[in-house]
Amino acid sequence: MRLRFRSLESRIVTLFLVLIIAVQVVGLFVIQRGIDNNARLAISSELNNGSKVFRRLLEQNAQSLRFGARLLARDTAFVAAIGNNDESDRATIESALENSGRRIKASLSMLISDERKISATTNPKQSAGLQKMALSLLDQAEAADGAIGIAIVDHRPFQIVAMPVKAPITIGWIVMTFPIDRQLANDMREVSSLHTSVLTRDAQGKWLSAGSTFVGPSAQTVVEQLQALGPTRPTGPFDLTVETAKYSARLISIGEDGDQNASVLLARSIDEATAEYRRLERWLIGLALGGIFASALAIVFTAKRIAQPISELVVTAKRLEEGDYKVSIDSTREDEIGALAHAFDAMREGIAKREQEIRRLAYWDTLTNLPNRAQFVLLLNDALVEARGRQEGLYVLMMDLDRFKHVNDVMGHSFGDALLRQVAGRLQLLLANRRQSSAQVARLGGDEFAVLLPGADLEAAQRMAAEILQALETPLSLEDQMVDIGAGLGIAGYPEHAEEGETLLSMAEVAMYAAKQRNDGAVVYDVAMDKSSAKSLSLLTELRNAAERNEFRLHVQPKISLDTGKVVGMEALVRWVHPERGNVFPDEFIPFAEQTGFIRVLTRWVMERSAELCRELATRGHHLKVSVNLSTRDLLDQDLPAKFADLLTRHKLTPGSFCLEITESAIMDDPVRAQHTLERLSAMGVDLSIDDFGTGYSSLAYLKRLPVNELKIDKSFVLNMENDEGDTKIVRSTIDLGHNMGLRVVAEGIESEAVWRLLAALGCDQGQGYFMSRPIPADQLFSWLEKWRPPVAVVAGIDEPDVSYAK
The missing domain is CATH 3.30.70.270 (Reverse transcriptase/Diguanylate cyclase domain)
Known part of the structure; x- marks a missing residue:
């Protein structure tokens, strides 16, 4: 089984395997903790029971000692021997003490006289060590018919019993001792399966072993670990490590002798106590691993059942993407995947039909x-x-x-x-x-x-x-x-x-x-037919490059008041400085720009440069109205008024700073839209001018409704009017028409002083032409304004020409 990384199948398998493993691990962890807790509780119970058992052993030994001492204390011959107080009876007393002690396995038997001195003993050396403890028990023994205590001699604990001898008054005391040593520890081990160590602790807090079921170095290890616990005596179960095995231990105090203390350490092997649990735990781990493996197989099988049909649908989708709509889709399953496959098959058929229709519509x-x-x-x-x-x-x-x-x-x-x-x-x-x-x-x-x-x-x-x-x-x-x-x-x-x-x-x-x-x-x-097309394509590309490379230049031609000779405005013109062709005249690229729509780019460029020039002129005290030509495409742009208002705002100019010139043919291409645009511009306060008047096809009935302020007489009527009576009549009629309609009249193409004087006599308001100035670069306008002086004869109004022939 091969799963692709990050595939749906691998994600399903990974998700469920992680969940199952997590559940199993958590379960095993909980079980293990339960096993440990149960084992600890069981060991603690065993140690508690063990302490009771040990105390019972001590009590049984004490009863045995008391019973033996009582038998001896009531023996008539023994009592008589004590009462005679004769040296000849001393051997009898010692023999009775030795025999009685041997029967009850006492390590020492001795007789203390009524003067509270040791009169006979089976172990003189040991008696000296036990004398103090024995004497301290005499009063208690006499009062209670016997007393039991713990004595420590040479760091070894002993159980000691004192029994009074009465005849009928107390004539002495029998004292017997039982060693608390390894033998008792072994007995405890056999009874309870607990390791037992008999320990003493001296006045300096040093622990010594008096007998242990631990053998060799292990016994010393127990002493060392107790010593490491410090002066604090453990009150409950604690852990010990003997060699490599762990034990839970309990320390029981069994008696004190002055500054010395006798204790018993009971220890239970944790490994032994949990051995059965560990076997169970291994079984559980095996079952968990088996369950994980079986679950993994089931999960992989289920994931494949889920993901394989989806993978087949993915392959189908790719074939649909490639345009193969004949691929079959198995939709026989009755579950959700079958429903998906059925929907997918319906979608395939729908896409095939739609693509067929789209292809038909496309081709x-x-x-x-x-x-x-x-x-x-x-x-x-x-x-x-x-x-x-x-x-x-x-x-x-x-x-x-x-x-x-x-x-x-x-x-x-x-x-x-x-x-x-x-x-x-x-x-x-x-x-x-x-x-x-x-x-x-x-x-x-x-x-x-x-x-x-x-x-x-x-x-x-x-x-x-x-x-x-x-x-x-x-x-x-x-x-x-x-x-x-x-x-x-x-x-x-x-x-x-x-x-x-x-x-x-x-x-x-x-x-x-x-x-x-x-x-x-x-x-x-014929290839000759296509030259103009190639040239047009080349010209459009070059025009676009010219705008990006800033190859256009702004030129202006001053507009003069004909009666005063004062400069009142200027017409903005564009020139193209081609890097290879040199100066390209407007007649070569303006018509093409109008045909292709590039004229809008040129118009925006001219307006921007004209606004900059107008602003600079105003700062120097020259308030001139700048005239800018609009093409047919500009007029049909319904956003032109908004763009023009933004231009004025950015350059801080008033609408009266501009006069926008339009041709009659531009108006007549779409009179309704043109009039709408002109009315919005006029409402802003911008002057509007009809350029090249007389060469178009507009009707006066329609012209009178346009919101224009100026008429510009085409230069074709002005250039030769000095010699052509017909041109003069057309100019006079146009001037009269403009004035009758309340319009300002401007003449183009003034190339001589005589024409100026003739136009002034006819009442023409303003004029422009080579006589006053050719179009000059915008940056040269300031020097031209300083040098400009109108002809004296014209300004003085003398030698007015005879225009009677034009009347």
Whole structure:
């Protein structure tokens, strides 16, 4: 079984194994703690019972001593011998003491006289050590008919019994002793299975062994560990380590003799006490490991049952991602995974149907059911591969219907759609009649169609083009309407013109537009047709680079008041300093910028630079109104007023600092939107001017509704008005028209003093032209303003020209 790391299967196995192992470990830990606690309790109970047993042994020994001493004390002969107090009876007394002590296994028997002196003893040396303890028991023995005590002689404990001898008064005391030594410890070991050590402790706190069931060094180890406990005497069970074995021990005090103390240490082996428990614990560990192993097998099996179908669904999903929607999905299970598989299978079918529909929408035209441009490109590329392999030619015909926009505008879009379907039908019928099985017709969009002719040469392509044009010349009948429609058709082929599908299609399109411009039916692609397109693409790229590299320069042309000669404004103009071509004139790039929409970028640039210049002029005391030209695209930008307001705010200028110039043709492209934009600008307080007035196509009825403040007479009427009576009449009429409408009139193209004087006499308000100044760089305007002086004769109003011929 192989599990992948971080897979669902491995996570399930890991999770449950961890849980099971954790439960088993916790269970074993609890059991082990329980075993230890139970073992400790059992050992503690054994030690408590052992202490009772030892005390019972001591008591039994004491009773034996008392019984033996009492028998001897009541023996008539022995009492008589004591009463005679004769030296001849001394041997009898000593013999009786020795025999009586031997019977009860006493280590010492002695007689103390009524004078409280040792009169006879079986061990004189030991008697001397026990004399003090024996004498201390005499009064208690006489009062209670016997007394028992513990005596310590040479660090060895003894159990001592004193019994009075009466006849009938006390005539002496019999004292017998029993050693508390290894023999008693062995007896205790046999009775209780507890290790027993008899110990004494002297006045200095040193422990000594008087007998132990521990053998050799072990006995000394017990003494050393007790010594290590310090002066504090353990009151309960404590642990000892003898060699490598652990014991639980209990220390029992059995008596004191002056500053010395006698104790018994009872010890129980912990390992022996827990041996049965350890076997049980090993069994439990074995069972736990077996349970973990069995659980692991079950978990892995269950995880595979859960994860394997999901893994199969993942593989299926990847195949669906690759576009294989025929893969089968097993959904026979009746659990949640089966429900998931069933839902997945339904999703697969739904995706397959939707993708099929999406593909149809993406690659087929829904109106004519013909291939669209994307599908046509695919077909074209496949045909090119085959043409290369067979070393054959291939041609593409592209056509654009004539007057289709007019049909849509007049008859409506539904009529236009029906017309396109009929055109598609005619093209398909034409190819079918020609039995061109490999030819393919497609609708590229709008009213554009294309025909793919594999294995054809130029002559065959031209014949097909002629037949298509002829088929389209036949009027179409729609809704009881006869529609006469034609087409412009372009031809491009492989390998003559291009080897790539997109390039070939683009060349056919270029030829098609050339055919429409020439009104020449079908035109074969020629490389000369495409030069202008390449130049346009190059120019657009260079314009964008020019904006990024700051290659544009702001120029201005002053505007002069014709009656005073005072500078009242300036017109902002843009110049392009090309790094390779040098100065590029506006006529070369402005029209192209307007066509491509780049004019908006230029307009923003001119406005920014003009605002900066206007602000700088104001700081130097020159309050001039700057005029900026707006294109058609600028006028149709509904956000233009907001952008212009932001410009004024950023440069801290008033709206009166600007005059925005628009052409009549720009207004007439979309009069409603243009008027809306102009009204919003006028409401802000910006002056508006109609530029190149007289060259457009606007009606005066519409012009009077525009919120403009100024008319600029086109220079074509001003340049030659000194010599052309017609131009003078047009200028006079325009000036009168502007004044009658309350507008300021500005003349462009003043190139002589005579024209200035003539315009001033006609009442023109302002003018600009080469006579006053050519367009100059913006940074040279300040020096020009300082040098500017109007002609004296003009300002003085002398030698006014005769303008009667213009009246």
